[in-house]
Amino acid sequence: MGGRWIERWEPEDETFWREGGEHVAKRNLLFSVFSEHIGFSVWSLWSVMVLFMGPDYGIDPAGKFFLIATATVVGALIRIPYTFAVARFGGRNWTVFSALLLLLPTGLAFAVMEPGTSYTTFVVVAALTGVGGGNFASSMTNINAFFPLRKKGWALGLNAGGGNIGVPVVQLVGLLVIGTAGALHPRIVLGVYLPLIVVAAVCSALFMDNLAPVRNDTGAVREAVRARHTWIMAFLYIGTFGSFIGYSFAFGLVLQTQFGRTPLQAASLTFIGPLLGSLIRPVGGALADRHGGARITLSTFAAMAAATGVVLYASVTASLAVFLVGFIALFVLSGLGNGSTFKMIPAIFLAQGHRKGLTGETAEAYGRRLSGASMGLIGAIGALGGLGINLAFRQSFLTVGSGTGAFVAFLAYYAACMAVTWAVYLRRTSPVPDTAEGAEQPETRPGYAKV
Known part of the structure; x- marks a missing residue:
């Protein structure tokens, strides 16, 4: 097919969008979601594999948390090069390659998943599953280029949410295997995913496109690195996505370690939170489109703090029922915040363009350059929040024998995050320059009113 390169792509042009652009964008979104979904499942494999690792494996809870943390940190760091791979190789081409790359960690896990394998081998294989985490960055960068600003919250939320669902789905597969074949057959889970990886690669090759206008812009990268908003949003994204992925990986192990659940009991509960958090992510993006990402994000962090208080109480009182209510609420809220924070990124840099005096297509082009360049870095740092959560749990269990200490840190x-969101994006400041939508009367309002 010659790489399926599209030479002209102007999503902000309503006529172009209406006469075929929207159809092409949605088709690419659909298969991007599928490939990213499989990537997330592979990335979170070890949140399931540790449930199969009974006493015969000779690995204590701290060692299991470290396996999960290893997969998390590699998946976070690899997001940076994956972000720039889309412009270098094409969104379709890179999606095919990155999907096929998932065969390596999945196949190796299939080969080594048995008692007697050295702990070092497990750490290496867990690290390799991190390539699944990189798929998020390339997928989000690719889809960001396909959609106009007015649709980005919905599109990015749907893309990320569909990918995030890979976490609870692989956990559900683990539950089905434990419930039917027992906890001695982890290879069945891996055997399910090997052919699905091939299907994802084939579908990407057949139905996705490369956008020729998307090119790596080293100047934009340097500018994004210097921009304070890149680092502010990375800090906030640690609180939303870092929470989602960290809790997703650790939830089942916490249930086993702190509340004495069996592998089957833990697996029967583990998937609920990630599933709800994934499903609500597009809602967070849509609410941000309507009400502003900063407002939704601030409300979300306030609710997450309250939910953490509930979980902290349950941890101290050893109440499993209250713990589940609070923890699942954290998943839902983190998913909501994931959608709203990622919607903020293109809106922030568009507002920055307006502050520089740019208007119309010039301002929109500036916003696209900077938001595309910053997304990989923000996504990578946000995912490192998952590492922080797993290391916090590991340390808490080592020192106090429960997750209580970790929950105190999360609450803080x-x-x-609440304070930063309010101070930077919602506090009343000086008037905003007129935008391309038309002249407005100057008024005192938030400096990023449309963020």
Whole structure:
């Protein structure tokens, strides 16, 4: 097919969008979601594999948390090069390659998943599953280029949410295997995903496109690195996505370690939170489109702080029922915040363009350059929040024998995120320059009113 390159792509042109652009964008979105979904499942494999690792494996809870943390950190760091791969190789081409790459960690896990394998081998294989985490960055960068600003919250939320669902789906597969074949057959889970990886690669090759206008812009990258909003949004994204992925990986192990659940009991509960958090992510993006991402994000962090208080109480009182209610609420809220924070990124840099005096297509082009360049970095740092959560749990269990200490730290972080969101994006400041939508009367309003 010659790489399926599209030479002209102007999503902000309503006529172009209406006469075929929307159809092409949605087709690419659909298969991007599928490939990213499989990537997330592979990335979170070890949140399931540790449930199969009984006493015969000779690995204590701290060692299992470290396996999960290893997959998390590699998946976070690899997002940076994956972000730039789309412009270098084409969104379709890179999606095919990155999907096929998932065969390596999945196949190796299939080969080594048995008692007697050295812990070092498990750490190496867990690290390789991190390539699944990189798929998020390339997928989001690719889809960001396909959609106009007015649709980005919905499109990015749907793309990310569909990918995030890979976490609860692989956990559901693990539950089905434990419930039917027992906890001695982890290879069945891996055997399910090997052919699905091939299907994702084939579908990407057949139905996705490359956008020729998308090119790596080293100047934009340097500017994004210097921009304070890149680092502010990375800090906030640690609180939303870092929470989602960290809790997703650790939930089942916490249930086993702190509440004495069996592998089957833990697996029967583990998938619920990630599933709800994934499903609500597009809602967070849509609410941000309508009400502003900063407002939704601030409300979300306030609710996450409250939910963490509930979980902290349940941890101290050893109440499993209250713990589940609070923890699942954290998943839902983190998913909502994932959608709203990622919607903020293109809106922030568009507002920055307006502050520089740019208007119309010039301002929109500036916003696309900077938001595309910053997304990989923000996504990578946000995912490192998952590492922080797993290391916090590991340390908490080592020192106090429960997750209580970790929950105190999480509560403090959400409070800090609330303060930053309000101070930077919602506090009343000086008037905003007129935008391309038309002249407005100057008024005192938030400096990023449309963020």
